[in-house]
Amino acid sequence: xxxxxKEYDPIKKKMFKIIDDDGNIINKKWFPELSDxxxxxxxxxxxxxxxxxxxxxxxxxxxxxxxxxxxYGQEAIALALGAVMHxxxxxVPAFREMGAYLAKGVSLKEIFLYFMGHEDGSRFKNAKNILxxxxxxxxxxxxxxxxxxxxxxxxxxxxxxxVVGDGGTSEGDFHEAVNIAGVWNVPVVFIVxxxxxxxxxxxxxxxxxxxxxxxxxxxxxxxxxxxxxxxFAMHTALKHASEHARKGNGAVLIEAVTYRKGAHTTSDDPxxxxxxxxxxxxxxxxxxxxxxxxxxxxxxxxxxxxEEEKIISQYKKEIDRQFVEAENYKPYPLDDVFKYxxxxxxxDLQAQKMEHEKxxxxxxxxx
Amino acid sequence: MEGGxxxxxxxxxxxxxxxxxxxxxxxxxxxxxxxxxGVEGGVFRVTEHLQKKYGKDRVFDAPLAESGIAGTAVGMxxxxxxxxxxxxxxxxxxxxxxxxxxxxxxxxxxSRGRYQTPIVIRMxxxxxxxxxxxxxxxxxxxxxxxxxxxxVIPSTPHDAKGLLISAIESNDTVIYMEPKRIYRAIKQxxxxxxxxxxxxxxxxxxxxTDVTVIAYGAMIREVQKAIVLAKExxxxxxxxxxxxxxxxxxxxxxxxxxxxxxVITVTESPRSFGVASEITQIVxxxxxxxxxxxxxxxxxxxxVVPLPKGEHHYMISAEKIFYEIEKTVKF
Numbered sequence: 001x002x003x004x005x006k007e008y009d010p011i012k013k014k015m016f017k018i019i020d021d022d023g024n025i026i027n028k029k030w031f032p033e034l035s036d037x038x039x040x041x042x043x044x045x046x047x048x049x050x051x052x053x054x055x056x057x058x059x060x061x062x063x064x065x066x067x068x069x070x071x072y073g074q075e076a077i078a079l080a081l082g083a084v085m086h087x088x089x090x091x092v093p094a095f096r097e098m099g100a101y102l103a104k105g106v107s108l109k110e111i112f113l114y115f116m117g118h119e120d121g122s123r124f125k126n127a128k129n130i131l132x133x134x135x136x137x138x139x140x141x142x143x144x145x146x147x148x149x150x151x152x153x154x155x156x157x158x159x160x161x162x163v164v165g166d167g168g169t170s171e172g173d174f175h176e177a178v179n180i181a182g183v184w185n186v187p188v189v190f191i192v193x194x195x196x197x198x199x200x201x202x203x204x205x206x207x208x209x210x211x212x213x214x215x216x217x218x219x220x221x222x223x224x225x226x227x228x229x230x231x232f233a234m235h236t237a238l239k240h241a242s243e244h245a246r247k248g249n250g251a252v253l254i255e256a257v258t259y260r261k262g263a264h265t266t267s268d269d270p271x272x273x274x275x276x277x278x279x280x281x282x283x284x285x286x287x288x289x290x291x292x293x294x295x296x297x298x299x300x301x302x303x304x305x306x307e308e309e310k311i312i313s314q315y316k317k318e319i320d321r322q323f324v325e326a327e328n329y330k331p332y333p334l335d336d337v338f339k340y341x342x343x344x345x346x347x348d349l350q351a352q353k354m355e356h357e358k359x360x361x362x363x364x365x366x367x
Numbered sequence: 368m369e370g371g372x373x374x375x376x377x378x379x380x381x382x383x384x385x386x387x388x389x390x391x392x393x394x395x396x397x398x399x400x401x402x403x404x405g406v407e408g409g410v411f412r413v414t415e416h417l418q419k420k421y422g423k424d425r426v427f428d429a430p431l432a433e434s435g436i437a438g439t440a441v442g443m444x445x446x447x448x449x450x451x452x453x454x455x456x457x458x459x460x461x462x463x464x465x466x467x468x469x470x471x472x473x474x475x476x477x478s479r480g481r482y483q484t485p486i487v488i489r490m491x492x493x494x495x496x497x498x499x500x501x502x503x504x505x506x507x508x509x510x511x512x513x514x515x516x517x518x519v520i521p522s523t524p525h526d527a528k529g530l531l532i533s534a535i536e537s538n539d540t541v542i543y544m545e546p547k548r549i550y551r552a553i554k555q556x557x558x559x560x561x562x563x564x565x566x567x568x569x570x571x572x573x574x575x576t577d578v579t580v581i582a583y584g585a586m587i588r589e590v591q592k593a594i595v596l597a598k599e600x601x602x603x604x605x606x607x608x609x610x611x612x613x614x615x616x617x618x619x620x621x622x623x624x625x626x627x628x629x630v631i632t633v634t635e636s637p638r639s640f641g642v643a644s645e646i647t648q649i650v651x652x653x654x655x656x657x658x659x660x661x662x663x664x665x666x667x668x669x670x671v672v673p674l675p676k677g678e679h680h681y682m683i684s685a686e687k688i689f690y691e692i693e694k695t696v697k698f
Contacts, residue, residue, distance in 0.1 A: 090446070123479045131445060132477050136469050142435055143470070146442020146450075153398070153424055153448065172462075176435035183430055340476040341515050343483070343538040346567065346614030 004030065004240050005222045005252075010213035015225050015257065018232035021284045023293025032235040036300050038083070042231060043295055044311070046079050046288050049099040051315045052108055053262075056115070059323060060266040065115045071096050073229075073261030076287035077193055079103075080234035081161055084242060090151075091130040092144040092162040094137075096193060096260075100161075104130050108319060112326035119336070120329070129158070138168035141177035141190065148186030148251070159242045160188040167198020169215070170206045178253060182219040187245035189238065190253045193228065195260035200273040212255040221251040228256030229287040232294075259285065334360075373559040378551045382524035383413050383489075386531040387451065389561050391421045397535065398443060399426045401436055401453030401489075410455055411491060411550055433459055437466035437488065444484040444540075445474060451535060457492035457544060458501035471540040472515030486540045487531070491547035492520075493585050493635050495682050497675040504672055505584075505636035510542045511613040511645070517541045517566055518612035522549070522587035525557045526610060529564030537566060546584035553588070569616035571623065575605035577696050578629040580688070581620060581646055583609040586633045592685030597692050604692060612642055620646060621653040628659035629695050633688055638666040660698035665691045 008016045018027045025031060034042070053071045060068050071078065074096055082103025085091065091104055101111060105127035114121025114133070122132035134140035144162030151158050168174055169192055181188045192212045196203050209215060216223025222244060226237045234256060241252035259282035263270050295301035303311070338345060338353050345353075377385065391397050399414060399421075405428040408415030418426040429436045433454060440450040454460045460467075467488065474484045494503035510518045517539050521527035527545070534541035572587065573594060582590045587608050594604045605623050609616065624630045630650050632643035643664035650662050665688055673681050 092442075119477060119479050122477055123481060131482070134470065136465055139438060139465055139469060142438020142466060143442035143445060145435070146439030146444075147446045148442070149398075149439060150443050150446035150448050173434055173438060173465075176430075176432045177438065180430055180432065180435045180439060336479075340480050342517075343475075348614055348617060 004236070005224060005244070008224045010211065010216060010223045010225055013210065015227055016233050016237055017227040017230050018236065019230055019290055019294050021290060023290050023295075023297055025294070027233075030233070030236045032232055032239060034235070039295060039300055042079060042083060043291055043301060045082070045099065045102070046075050046231070046291060047312065048315050049075050049079060049102065050288055051312055052319050053098055055316060055319050055323075056112070057262065057266060059112075064323075064327065065112065066117050067265045067267050068115045069095050069265045070262030071098050073282070073286060074193055074195055074258045075099055076231040076234050076291070077191065077228045077256045077258060080231055080238055081163075081191065083235060084238040085161060086158065088129055088156075088158045089242070090144070090147050090158065090160040092140050092147065092160060093131065093133055094140065094163045094165055094168065094193070095133045095135070096165070097163055101127075101130070106130065107322065109322040109326045112323050113329055116326060118329065118332065138164050138171035138173040138177075140164070141168075142173050142180075144188050144190070145177045145181045145184065145186060148181060148188040149184055152184070152186050157246055158187070159245045160186075161191060161238075161242070162188055163191045163193060165198060166192060166194040166196065166203050166212065167201065167206055168192070169212050178215070178219045178221065178251065181251040182221045185248070185250040187248070188251045189241045189245055190251065191238075192253070192255045193258055194255050195258045197260055197264065197274070199264040199268060200270075213253060216253040219251075219253070221253055223253040223255070225255045225257060228258035229285045229290060231287060231291045258287075261286070374556040375559050376554050377524045377528075377557040378554045379521070379524045379527045379545065380411060380413050380550050382528040382557050383531055383545065384415060384417070385557070385559065386528045386535070387414065387417060388420070390532065390535045391417060391425065393561075394449065396447060396449045397425070397451060398448050399451045399453075400429045402431055402455045403428055404453050409453060411547060413489075413545070414453070433461075433463040434466050437463035437471065440486045440488075441466055441470045441474065441484055444471075444486050445482040449485045449535065451487040451489065454488060454490035456502050457490040457506060458504050460490055460506070467516070467540070467542075468513050472513050476515065483538050484540050485538045487534045487543050488540065489543045489545060491550070492544045493546050493548050494672050494678060495548040495585065497678070500674060503678070505634070505667070507542075507544055507612045508636055508641045508645075511642060515540065516613065518544065519566055519610065520544045520546065520584045520612060521610065522546065522584055522608050523553060524555050526564060526570070526608070528557055529562050530566065530610060532561060532563040533566050536563065541566065544584070548585040549588060564610070567611045567614045567616055569610055569619040570608045571605065571619065572608050573604060573606040575603040575627065577603045577627060578631060578692055579605045579607060579620075579623040579627045580631045580633060580692065581607045581609055582633040583612070584635065586635055586683065589683060589685045590633055590688055593688035593692060596685065596689040600689075600693060602692060602696050609642075615645070615649070617649055617653065620649055624650050624654045625657045628657050629698075631663040631665055631688075631691055631695055633665045633683060635667050635683065637669045638664055639669050641666060660695045663691055663695050
């Protein structure tokens, strides 16, 4: 596996790809060992994730959730991550990794609940070793390095996968986290989703560096630039990076080059800062289209368009069912505002709560 | 709370080192790191000998990155370790604010109790040591204002040990501020056995009847000197060592002020929006009808702590405290 890092040493400025824009294999050597069943699962998981993502944007348009950051166009990265992660591996997410969340066992209902504005969405009832979303950009990477230390200290064989966007690499925390991970030689795979934009700010405004992967040199860790819209390249890169880390060889910095087809969040309007031409240039690189093209050409996917439509409509029903469950979630009790701040609620905080409860009682009587 | 009989003369540095030693021995999940804390044992030697005793994977030098030190501690804690980190001087903690305030203080709430962050963030604070800029400030109020944090400041070697043991055993993030001016200035007998002092409990150091003076950290010693002057003037002072900034011991404050009817708070930090202001409001809420004089704040000015040549203008003297005691009593 060291060979892959040598062959795609960032200094060579060679992006790691396995299929071309039409889904043809151009790099057979590194094609991941996946059974037909796994290949089809990858496809249907990506279809599901995209359907859920687009549906979520619709819910927002209907005024049924608050701000949501779409994954549209970047799904291959999180899906490959989900497929590569072991059960006890840690996921330290940014906020555009729905596929990885679902693979970890987080329910759509929890994701919806979070974007409806409820902390219970971060309870992750059926998922372990995943941190809640950290909104301050890149700050989560430091947590990943710390978790990596715990894994090394306790001689565990697990790996941390930490995600950040291209804008996040301008933050000091990116530098500190990758630098310290290098010094401590901890098992962390840093994944930069370079989707070309930080809200409206293009990558060229973030750094004068020739990409992000090359920065691995400065931290003494392995690095590789990957076509983030190529599911197979992402799968192989993540697999090799995580095995490298798992064997105690230290951290890896993966730059996944992709394109945010959607808006930054539902509050954003990309027409203000990017051109139709640019969007069309990236359209041919769409990860789902490319994965499907490969599966159709290799005759692994035999589903007709009609059958696929039927499957998608079933997905939509399931997505809607979970959304409605989230909408009908129990009311938010006053207790929950207070009770998680400290292990034992300080007396002063108890008093603040009681004072407010007295007001609520007064209000009730006044009705 | 005192468990044993093996007493030893300790200064605050010794006492903190002893507490760290006891806990490192007891709990394998405890990790101690920060700038120069390993080989050197910290610039104030607080962590001296600990690396030799517990190994480089438990006591070690971190890269020179305050945010990284705090941020990695959040990750370690979420994964089950109990990191004790050092900010070399409190004046250098600002780069770590995002990690402390946005994450350490919030992780339990954000994850609805799924993860917790039992981190102790030690930092020497305060002036009066002829230091460079950024080595003399007192920012306990900044931390006291952040929901999710506890803030502890000892004033004696004994308390430093007992409070640190509690801080380490707490499952909340505790800001543990060490008054570096009295690191070595006060020595007392402290048991080498383990004992703890609960966070959130103030200590009535001196009983008195005319006026309550509330202070903490290095200011306790100054108030004690002022009490000698007050006694000569026939004034009986009750001295409360706050010991914990948050959660504040409201009951001890109120019980004392209701008895004396007068209160002065002495802090080294700037006045506005500070601990003294908070105490004044607590007194107003709980003891308004008992007051015989307006609560007084004796604090640093709302200025940057001057460099050593001008620092005497800023630091609070025993004489100034006595001056305010006399004015409040005669009000």
